[in-house]
Amino acid sequence: MATVEQAESMTETVAEDGVRRRDFIHIAAVSWAGVGAAAVALPLLNQMGASADVRALASIEVDVAAIEPGQAIKTSWRKQPVFIRNLTPAEVVDANKVAIGSLRDPQTLAERTKPGKENWLVTMGVCTHLGCVPLGAAAGEVKGEFGGYFCPCHGSHYDTAGRIRKGPAPLNLQVPEFAFISDTVVKIG
Amino acid sequence: MSFPWANEYKPQHPVMQWVDERLPLPRFVYNAIGGGYPVPRNLNYWWNFGVLSGVALMIQIITGIILAMHYYASVDGAFNSVEHIMRDVNGGWFLRYAHMNGASFFFIVVYIHIFRGLFYGSYKAPREMVWLLGVVIFLLMMATGFMGYVLPWGQMSFWGAQVITGFFSAIPVVGEPLRQWLLGGFAPDQAALNRFFSLHYLLPFVILGAIILHVWALHIPGSSNPTGVAVKSESDTVPFHPYYTAKDGFGLGLFLIAFVLVTFFSPNLLGHPDNYIPANPMSTPAHIVPEWYYWPFYAILRAFTVDFAIPFTGIVIIPAKLMGVLAMFGAILLLFFLPWLDTSPVRSGHYRPLFRKFFWYGLIPCIVILGYCGVMPAEEPYVMLSQLAAAYYFAHFLIILPIVSRIEKAAPLPNSITEAVTGKPLETAAA
Numbered sequence: 001m002a003t004v005e006q007a008e009s010m011t012e013t014v015a016e017d018g019v020r021r022r023d024f025i026h027i028a029a030v031s032w033a034g035v036g037a038a039a040v041a042l043p044l045l046n047q048m049g050a051s052a053d054v055r056a057l058a059s060i061e062v063d064v065a066a067i068e069p070g071q072a073i074k075t076s077w078r079k080q081p082v083f084i085r086n087l088t089p090a091e092v093v094d095a096n097k098v099a100i101g102s103l104r105d106p107q108t109l110a111e112r113t114k115p116g117k118e119n120w121l122v123t124m125g126v127c128t129h130l131g132c133v134p135l136g137a138a139a140g141e142v143k144g145e146f147g148g149y150f151c152p153c154h155g156s157h158y159d160t161a162g163r164i165r166k167g168p169a170p171l172n173l174q175v176p177e178f179a180f181i182s183d184t185v186v187k188i189g
Numbered sequence: 190m191s192f193p194w195a196n197e198y199k200p201q202h203p204v205m206q207w208v209d210e211r212l213p214l215p216r217f218v219y220n221a222i223g224g225g226y227p228v229p230r231n232l233n234y235w236w237n238f239g240v241l242s243g244v245a246l247m248i249q250i251i252t253g254i255i256l257a258m259h260y261y262a263s264v265d266g267a268f269n270s271v272e273h274i275m276r277d278v279n280g281g282w283f284l285r286y287a288h289m290n291g292a293s294f295f296f297i298v299v300y301i302h303i304f305r306g307l308f309y310g311s312y313k314a315p316r317e318m319v320w321l322l323g324v325v326i327f328l329l330m331m332a333t334g335f336m337g338y339v340l341p342w343g344q345m346s347f348w349g350a351q352v353i354t355g356f357f358s359a360i361p362v363v364g365e366p367l368r369q370w371l372l373g374g375f376a377p378d379q380a381a382l383n384r385f386f387s388l389h390y391l392l393p394f395v396i397l398g399a400i401i402l403h404v405w406a407l408h409i410p411g412s413s414n415p416t417g418v419a420v421k422s423e424s425d426t427v428p429f430h431p432y433y434t435a436k437d438g439f440g441l442g443l444f445l446i447a448f449v450l451v452t453f454f455s456p457n458l459l460g461h462p463d464n465y466i467p468a469n470p471m472s473t474p475a476h477i478v479p480e481w482y483y484w485p486f487y488a489i490l491r492a493f494t495v496d497f498a499i500p501f502t503g504i505v506i507i508p509a510k511l512m513g514v515l516a517m518f519g520a521i522l523l524l525f526f527l528p529w530l531d532t533s534p535v536r537s538g539h540y541r542p543l544f545r546k547f548f549w550y551g552l553i554p555c556i557v558i559l560g561y562c563g564v565m566p567a568e569e570p571y572v573m574l575s576q577l578a579a580a581y582y583f584a585h586f587l588i589i590l591p592i593v594s595r596i597e598k599a600a601p602l603p604n605s606i607t608e609a610v611t612g613k614p615l616e617t618a619a620a
Contacts, residue, residue: 045370048370048371048373048384049369049370049373050369050373050374050375050380051373051374051380054373054374054375054378054380058375074471076470076471078374078375078376079374079375079376079377079378079470080375080376080470081470081471125471127473130352130473130477130567131348131351131352131355131473131477132473132475133471133472133473152475153473153475153476154566154567154568168567170509
């Protein structure tokens with residue numbers, strides 16, 4: 001009997017602000033269970049991200065000393081092709097004399113290369129249209145109407161700065177994050 | 190479950206009585222797909238395709254479990270393990286071809302099942318939940334089919350995975366990290382292949398669970414029928430067994446004949462030859478196409494070629510790629526709202542003259558055109574055609590159906606299923 005009275009009086013005292021002690025306990029318990037569930041979910045979701053061995057290869061270093069002007073190499077970075085091209089002075093001139101306003105994706109050669117190293121064009125070898133690998137990096141491959149790269153899938157032409165000039169691709173060939181860590185070594189990623 | 194005159198399960202054998210008192214599983218089956226489930230007496234052969242879908246799923250699960258005993262989910266070994274199944278495993282070629290074509294036949298019967306529902310208004314009250322669960326099953330099937338296609342790790346597997354996971358990178362800000370999280374790397378690789386295998390094994394059982402809910406939801410009001418008129422009395426129905434087990438059995442026979450004909454005599458008819466080239470991340474196939482059952486949706490994806498931007502400012506609000514992705518998912522998610530977009534109280538297309546015209550001369554050609562454009566290269570005139578067809582697809586559900594439901598004058602409905610079948614009024618119910 002005493003217990004019941006006690007319970008009633010407790011309910012009434014707290015009922016003034018509309019909240020019972022029990023409500024607090026319920027919310028606190030469920031919230032804490034929620035925190036626990038989130039803590040358990042974290043490793044379950046986190047395991048799906050790139051693993052350490054994949055991340056370890058997220059950046060590569062490439063020695064470009066052997067690439068003569070006019071040559072290009074195709075290397076693989078993050079399982080995708082990357083083109084590294086040593087532009088000839090004529091190709092640099094070609095790229096610089098284009099009116100920027102006339103481009104679909106306006107960018108200068110300088111914006112796409114490193115200062116003092118404007119002859120080194122580093123781009124992804126992935127067409128921005130539907131992800132095909134353009135031609136033009138290897139000797140003897142078609143370089144397209146603008147002397148850069150040509151995508152055989154749907155006929156996108158890129159110029160000597162890897163900029164889209166003709167065809168369905170919407171953007172210039174993507175320039176990955178890269179830096180010269182010495183005069184002849186490029187770090188990509 | 191559904192009608193008071195349903196036959197009651199009465200086990201004769203003492204063992205069955207003993208089981209029934211402790212775990213009434215046989216009773217459950219009897220009431221679900223046996224003599225205890227009364228079904229409208231006028232179902233036509235279009236009503237076979239639900240059962241056929243269930244059979245197709247079972248074919249996939251059985252052949253799939255066996256393939257998993259020989260398959261090796263590794264970027265170096267997957268392609269070779271599939272060839273090992275084809276050449277070395279006893280009868281492996283049959284099991285793989287059955288699984289490969291089983292997926293196509295699963296989609297064939299499910300598409301017919303969906304269009305049956307669309308024509309006969311099976312999505313309408315009181316069966317909205319059946320329809321919603323059906324759309325969920327369809328989405329699960331698409332995810333499962335995609336991941337299964339990646340497993341052989343051929344060129345189309347790899348580049349299909351590249352394109353499909355690329356959808357997520359269209360999402361602003363979180364897109365690229367989300368894609369990398371889904372793939373477990375920067376491009377489809379070992380991590381992606383392994384998790385796709387894991388999920389490809391899991392999802393069919395999720396589908397099975399969703400099918401149980403689908404059938405459960407169906408059995409609350411009972412099956413619809415070609416007239417769309419509700420069951421009114423016992424004379425409108427017959428027990429599922431033996432009447433529809435027999436009718437479904439006949440349809441199943443025809444289905445299996447078609448299935449084995451393709452599996453044995455033209456097993457690669459519905460596949461793409463490029464998937465017999467091992468995956469090469471450094472070289473793209475000239476023309477990436479998904480499996481045929483995704484073609485209409487792929488066409489909608491590619492129909493968006495222009496950014497949604499503020500004119501003359503160059504400020505892009507929604508890039509074309511994101512629009513395409515949103516439209517493609519929207520085309521399926523739209524189906525969730527169908528029960529509330531079509532407000533006509535008449536279910537069956539038989540009694541809806543205007544609806545019927547738009548169904549046969551609008552929706553069906555639209556899907557066929559989209560499917561055709563989906564397999565053709567992304568160039569004119571296919572881009573223009575898919576834009577028109579995609580516009581019609583959305584207009585059909587969002588504009589035409591609501592308006593037709595409002596203005597249409599339906600043909601006179603029969604008073605009952607019995608009357609529709611026998612031509613005589615339903616006296617038994619009145620008596």
